[in-house]
Each structure stands twice: as structure tokens, then as C-alpha cells.
Amino acid sequence: MLAKTGIPTPDDLSSKLPSEERLQQGPVAIVECFTPIPCDPCYHSCPFKAFQVFQDINDLPVLDFTKCTGCGACIAHCPGLAIFVVDYTYQPDRGLIKIPYEFLPLPVAGTEVITLNRSGEEIGQGSVVRVQNPLSFDKTAVVWVAVPLTEVMAVRHIKVGVGPDER
Amino acid sequence: MVLYTDLLVVGGGPAGMAAVLQAADSGLSVILLERYDQLGGQLVKQTHRFFGSKDEQAGTRGNVIARAMEEELEQLDNVTVLLEATALGYYEDNILLVSAQHSLKKIKAERIIVATGAAEKMLTFPNNDLPGIYGAGAVQTLMNLDGVVPGRRVVMVGAGNIGLIVSYQLLQAGVEVVAVVEAARQIGGYLVHAAKISRTGVPIYTGQTIKRAYGNGEVEGVELWQLDHNWQGIPGSERSLAVDTICLAVGLRPLTDILVQAGCQMAYVPQLGGDVPLRDDNLKTSNHRFYVAGDAAGVEEATAAILEGELAGLSAILELGAKEGQSLEVKKRTVKKKLDKLRKGPVGEKIRAGLLKVRRDGNAGKDRYSHTG
Ligand SMILES: Cc1cc2nc3c(=O)[nH]c(=O)nc-3n(C[C@H](O)[C@H](O)[C@H](O)COP(=O)(O)OP(=O)(O)OC[C@H]3O[C@@H](n4cnc5c(N)ncnc54)[C@H](O)[C@@H]3O)c2cc1C
Ligand code: SF4
Ligand code: SF4
Numbered sequence: 001m002l003a004k005t006g007i008p009t010p011d012d013l014s015s016k017l018p019s020e021e022r023l024q025q026g027p028v029a030i031v032e033c034f035t036p037i038p039c040d041p042c043y044h045s046c047p048f049k050a051f052q053v054f055q056d057i058n059d060l061p062v063l064d065f066t067k068c069t070g071c072g073a074c075i076a077h078c079p080g081l082a083i084f085v086v087d088y089t090y091q092p093d094r095g096l097i098k099i100p101y102e103f104l105p106l107p108v109a110g111t112e113v114i115t116l117n118r119s120g121e122e123i124g125q126g127s128v129v130r131v132q133n134p135l136s137f138d139k140t141a142v143v144w145v146a147v148p149l150t151e152v153m154a155v156r157h158i159k160v161g162v163g164p165d166e167r
Numbered sequence: 168m169v170l171y172t173d174l175l176v177v178g179g180g181p182a183g184m185a186a187v188l189q190a191a192d193s194g195l196s197v198i199l200l201e202r203y204d205q206l207g208g209q210l211v212k213q214t215h216r217f218f219g220s221k222d223e224q225a226g227t228r229g230n231v232i233a234r235a236m237e238e239e240l241e242q243l244d245n246v247t248v249l250l251e252a253t254a255l256g257y258y259e260d261n262i263l264l265v266s267a268q269h270s271l272k273k274i275k276a277e278r279i280i281v282a283t284g285a286a287e288k289m290l291t292f293p294n295n296d297l298p299g300i301y302g303a304g305a306v307q308t309l310m311n312l313d314g315v316v317p318g319r320r321v322v323m324v325g326a327g328n329i330g331l332i333v334s335y336q337l338l339q340a341g342v343e344v345v346a347v348v349e350a351a352r353q354i355g356g357y358l359v360h361a362a363k364i365s366r367t368g369v370p371i372y373t374g375q376t377i378k379r380a381y382g383n384g385e386v387e388g389v390e391l392w393q394l395d396h397n398w399q400g401i402p403g404s405e406r407s408l409a410v411d412t413i414c415l416a417v418g419l420r421p422l423t424d425i426l427v428q429a430g431c432q433m434a435y436v437p438q439l440g441g442d443v444p445l446r447d448d449n450l451k452t453s454n455h456r457f458y459v460a461g462d463a464a465g466v467e468e469a470t471a472a473i474l475e476g477e478l479a480g481l482s483a484i485l486e487l488g489a490k491e492g493q494s495l496e497v498k499k500r501t502v503k504k505k506l507d508k509l510r511k512g513p514v515g516e517k518i519r520a521g522l523l524k525v526r527r528d529g530n531a532g533k534d535r536y537s538h539t540g
Contacts, residue, residue: 003353004373006326006361036512037357038470039218041226058512077226079216080359103339120368138228140216157366 007119008032013153018065027070027087027096031061032156033080045077072098076137086152095152096129101143106131107160114159115147123151126158168273172198172247173487175263175276176480177254177425180208181469182461183282184236185476186483187246193489197246198274200265202253206240207233208284209462210469212307214339215332217469218357229469230311254283257428261456278456278483281426282476285419285440285462290324293379299386303333303416310340318412322389323347326371328356330416334364337414344369345408350376350394378405380413389413419466426463429454438521439465445527448503449482450475453527458483465521474506 002012018028029050031042036058043051043061050067051074052059072085081100090096107113107128115126126145133141147155174190176183179201190197205211213229240246252267263279265272287302289295301309301317303325309315321342323334326349334344347364352374354361361371378390378400393404420441427433431444431452444452444459451458460479461472481499485492510518 002358004371006354006358006365006371008362032362033359035358037218037359037514038468038509038512041216045226056511057508058514078359079218079226080357081363082359116366116368118362118366120366138216138231 002034005119008034017153022065023086023088026089027072027085027098028065029063029068029070029072029074030084030086031063031082032084033061033078033082036060037080039079041077041079042074042083045074047071047073072132072142075100075142076132076140081140084156088149088152090146093149094146095149097126097145097147097152097155099143099145099156099158101141101158102139103160105160106133106141107143107158113145115145115151115155116157116159117154118156120157122159123155124148126151126155128158169262170198170272170274172196172274172276174198174278174280174480174483175274176200176280176282177263178208178282178284178461178463179203179206179248179250180282180284180461180472181210181232181236182284182463182472182476182479183208183280184233184240185473186280186282186458186460186480187243188236188239189477189480189495190245190484190489191243192491193245193484193487195245195484195487195489197243198276199240199246199248200252200254200267201248201250204250206237206248206250209304212304212311213332213469214311214336232469254425257425263425276456277487278458279425279429280458280460280476280479280483281423281463282459282461282472282479283422283425283463285421285466287415288418288420290377290415290417292377294381297380297382297386298384299382299411300380300413300415303329303414306333306414307336310336316340316342317414318386318410319343320345320410321412321414322408322410323414323416324377325349325416325418326351326354326356326361326373327416327418328360329419330414331356331360331364333414333416334369335360338364338367338369342412345410346391347371348375348377348391349373350398376400377413381407386411386413419462421463421466423459423463426452426454426457426459429457431457431459432527434525436465436521436524438517439467439525443525445525447527449499450479451482451527465518465525467518470509471506471518474502474509477502478506 038057043054052062070085085098087096115123126147129144173195174197176199210229210233255264263274378392388409392400426444431454458479460475
């Protein structure tokens with residue numbers, strides 16, 4: 001249970017996910033923010049105004065998936081590191097996840113990393129496609145990781161520098 | 168020698184700095200005291216992005232917020248900042264005694280804003296004096312200011328925001344966090360913070376606490392046990408974790424000694440962290456010279472501390488007859504509205520309940536000091 005473990009269950013997640021149809025149309029943000037807290041940078045950072053207007057700073061973020069382009073601009077602005085972009089259309093057999101990442105060393109594009117799920121269990125491997133770390137992200141890097149399509153909804157973290165051979 | 172000033176602000180955290188910034192164009196003389204060698208209070212140690220409203224810089228890292236406020240402060244020529252200056256005590260003849268860089272100073276002020284923040288609470292358990300047991304604040308100071316890690320394998324006690332955030336910062340520093348232990352049945356901090364550490368593989372154990380620490384001359388491990396519904400340990404549920412560091416994040420207590428000495432009516436309000444002064448809706452205490460703001464008024468958050476600092480600052484300088492009174496009144500109303508909005512949601516419930524007990528005009532809580540409340 002989320003409030004006991006900090007790990008969202010499939011039930012918690014179901015209300016946050018776009019339709020299967022939307023997922024098949026290209027990149028889209030998944031906002032894994034489950035309890036109302038006084039926080040609103042997600043809403044302010046979206047250039048496409050895809051978040052429902054916050055009447056109150058304690059509102060839960062609600063995303064209009066038809067407006068979200070999956071650009072990822074909101075990811076680094078969320079202090080909860082709770083926003084991920086998933087793209088099921090990246091390749092025929094692989095999807096792409098954009099993950100906020102604040103650990104050193106940063107991964108390097110073209111390398112492999114170990115992928116972890118929401119409980120920190122190892123799932124498999126992913127290929128780092130790109131690492132965004134501009135000044136405007138203020139040290140929260142956004143790592144683009146390609147993983148098998150079946151793992152796109154499970155992978156939420158990566159482990160760098162411990163490839164399978166080095167372990 | 169006695170230093171005279173219109174406004175004295177004790178504590179250079181976000182609340183104190185925000186208070187001083189209000190006096191920018193007031194023409195009043197202002198002194199700001201800070202016991203450390205830099206301004207910023209808790210903020211200088213906060214390397215994570217802040218929650219709160221975008222207007223009060225949410226999404227920005229705490230240390231960056233502190234720097235920005237300090238830079239603004241440096242522009243003011245009516246403000247004297249005394250660093251390494253600790254307010255020691257307050258005397259009846261309205262003298263505040265200050266130890267300033269190893270000399271003693273006496274300061275007399277028309278109005279005093281106490282923004283001294285809060286101190287960490289301790290936990291009692293056998294062997295809690297072993298080297299290797301730290302408060303979360305100390306761990307943050309070591310890591311984020313001094314660049315020193317406290318140990319290699321840490322257990323964190325407390326899953327409130329501070330416990331969760333400091334666990335995350337330990338992980339960032341390359342320290343292994345073996346577990347986060349929380350006595351309550353649920354995680355107290357924001358679940359997004361919990362999720363951040365869960366996905367790195369750190370387990371959070373709720374309904375458990377420390378039974379004892381063990382080790383020969385230093386921490387070598389910790390024994391945990393489960394708690395029943397009366398918060399009593401359940402014999403037979405013990406288990407040991409080998410750790411070299413125990414980090415305690417079990418809450419903060421407002422630092423209000425000066426206000427007690429000034430005879431302000433106090434009340435014990437658990438929702439606000441402990442003994443706090445009664446105050447009116449301008450944050451003025453029962454001693455007409457004294458205001459309170461920030462964590463010293465009740466343990467809350469930086470956004471609230473900044474807004475309270477602004478409110479106390481504006482109220483004090485209005486009383487002192489600042490030049491542009493009209494516009495300040497308007498500003499004060501805006502700040503009050505923002506505070507109300509911030510505290511509206513479920514997270515603010517505790518604070519709202521606490522604040523009901525400290526109203527100088529309302530049904531205040533019982534006064535433990537002067538017996539007049
Ligand atoms: C780990 C952690 C994470 C946090 N994360 C967040 C967050 O994400 N968002 C958020 O909004 N808030 C957060 N906070 C809370 C926030 O930092 C505090 O609420 C805020 O700093 C309170 O401001 P303040 O000015 O009242 O007190 P402080 O920041 O504590 O400042 C008080 C100052 O007074 C000085 N002082 C004390 N006594 C004396 C004396 N006798 N003489 C002279 N000087 C004195 C102290 O040295 C200190 O500098 C966090 C706090 C911690 C510990
Ligand atoms: S991914 Fe881009 S479009 Fe979608 S919510 Fe975030 S910022 Fe807005
Ligand atoms: S910025 Fe992140 S943590 Fe804050 S409300 Fe939005 S999604 Fe939640």
C-alpha cells in the first residue's frame with residue numbers, strides 16, 4: 001500500500017494513465033503524484049498548458065492527455081521527480097522512457113544501464129539514448145532510456161556504471 | 168555600550184531575511200542577528216528542489232533561494248547584518264544580550280522579530296549516546312556544507328519529509344541507506360519523496376522503531392522492533408541491521424527561549440512542534456515589542472516561513488511609522504491571503520488546528536509559564 005511503503009500499486013497508477021489509444025499515438029507524460037500537497041511547478045512549467053488549471057496550490061495535477069505532446073519540459077521542474085514521459089512508438093520492439101535523474105555519475109548516451117522498477121528491483125537493461133542536462137534544468141538531468149515495450153510502464157529508475165559484466 | 172535600533176531581527180533564515188527585506192525603503196534602522204557565519208538558516212543545507220508555490224520559488228533548490236534573498240539584502244544600506252552573533256538573553260530593561268564574534272553586545276530595539284527557527288528532537292533508546300548517532304540536521308550540515316559523509320551504512324529513523332529528503336541526499340552522496348524506519352502506521356512525508364527513495368531499492372518500514380543501538384565504542388548495528396497499536400514494542404518481533412550510522416529525523420521543536428524570557432504568553436501546541444507564543448493575526452506576541460515568525464512560531468515550511476517573515480516585518484515597520492504606510496497595508500493583506508491559501512489543503516490541516524490554539528484573541532491553549540493564559 002502506497003502510504004505504508006511509498007510504492008504505488010497498479011491500482012494507484014490506473015487513474016493516472018492515458019488510454020491505450022493515446023499511448024499508441026506517441027510520447028505522453030505520466031504524472032505519478034498521488035496525494036494533494038502544496039505544490040504547483042508542473043502546472044506552471046508546461047508550455048502547452050496541458051495541466052488542468054490549479055484553482056488551489058493544493059490541487060492534484062490532472063493532465064489533459066490530448067494536449068500533452070510528451071515534450072518533457074515539466075520533468076525537471078517537478079520537485080517530487082514524479083513525472084515521466086513514455087513513448088510506445090519509439091521503435092517497433094522498444095519504447096522510450098524519459099526519467100528524471102539526480103545521481104552521479106550521469107549515464108552516457110550509447111551505453112547500457114540496469115533498469116529498476118518502482119520498488120527498486122532490477123528488471124533488465126536499457127540503452128541510454130540521450131541525456132539532457134541544460135542549465136535550465138538546474139542539475140536534474142533527464143535520461144532517455146530505450147527498453148522493451150513490455151517494460152515501459154515498469155521501469156522508473158536506472159543504475160549506472162554497473163553493467164552486467166562489471167558486477 | 169548599548170546599540171540602539173528601530174527593528175531587530177533575530178535569526179537569518181528565510182523568515183528573518185524576509186522580515187528584514189520589508190524594511191527596504193522604510194527609512195528605519197534594522198539589525199539582523201545570525202549565530203552562524205552565513206545567512207540562510209535551514210535553506211543553505213537544502214540541495215533538493217522545494218515544494219510550495221511558484222511565487223515563493225517552488226521548484227527551486229533551497230540553497231539557491233537563500234542566496235537570492237541574501238543578495239537582495241546586501242543592497243539595503245539601512246540594514247546591519249551581524250554574523251556569528253547569538254542572542255543570549257533578554258532582560259527587563261529591554262536589553263538583548265548578544266555574543267557577537269566573541270565579544271558581548273547589548274542591543275535595545277523598539278521592535279524585535281524572533282525568527283530563530285527550530286531545534287531537532289531526540290529519541291530515547293538504550294545506547295543512544297554511541298558515536299555514530301546523528302540528528303538529520305547534523306548529517307545535512309556534514310554532507311551538504313562540509314562535504315563529509317557521516318558513514319557507509321545508515322538507518323534512517325523517521326519517514327517525515329526530513330527523514331525522506333535526507334535519505335535521498337545520503338543516497339546522492341553514495342552512502343548506503345539500509346532502511347527508513349517509521350513508528351507511525353503510515354509515511355508522514357510527501358509520498359513523492361518516498362517514491363524517490365523506494366525506486367532506488369530502500370525499504371520503508373512503518374509501524375516499527377528502534378529498540379536499541381549496539382556496538383563496542385561506536386555504532387555497529389541497530390535492533391528494530393514492531394509496535395502494537397499502543398506504540399509498545401512487540402517482544403519477539405526484533406530484528407537486527409548492521410549499520411555504522413543511525414540518523415534521527417523525529418521532528419523539530421520551535422526555538423522560543425527569548426520569547427519566554429520576554430514574558431510572552433506561551434502555549435504547548437503539539438501540532439506546531441512544542442511551546443510557542445500566542446500571537447495576533449499580525450504575528451505580534453503578548454509582549455508589545457515582540458513578533459514571531461517562521462519555524463519559531465510553529466514548525467512548518469519555507470514558503471510559510473517567508474510569508475510569515477514578510478507579515479511580521481510589515482506589521483512591525485508599520486507600527487514604527489514607516490514612510491509608505493498605505494502601500495504596506497495593501498501588501499500585508501496580500502501576504503495574509505497567500506498564507507491562508509497555502510494552509511488550505513489537507514497538508515495544512517495540522518497547522519490550521521495548531522494555529523487555532525495560539526490566537527491571542529481566541530480560545531488559546533493553556534499557558535505553562537505565566538499562568539495568565
Ligand atoms: C531536511 C529539510 C528539508 C526541508 N524541505 C523543505 C521543502 O522542500 N520545502 C519547504 O518549504 N521547506 C522545507 N524545509 C523547511 C524549511 O527549511 C524551514 O521551514 C525554514 O527554513 C524555516 O525558516 P526559519 O527562518 O523560520 O528558520 P531557520 O531556517 O531554521 O532559520 C533560523 C535561523 O536563526 C538562527 N538562530 C537561532 N537561534 C539564534 C540566536 N539565539 N541568535 C541568533 N541566531 C539564531 C539560526 O542559526 C538559523 O540560521 C525543510 C527542512 C529540512 C530540515
Ligand atoms: S510532457 Fe510537455 S506537454 Fe506534456 S505535460 Fe509535460 S511539459 Fe506539458
Ligand atoms: S510539481 Fe510534481 S510533486 Fe508538485 S504537484 Fe506537480 S507533479 Fe506533484
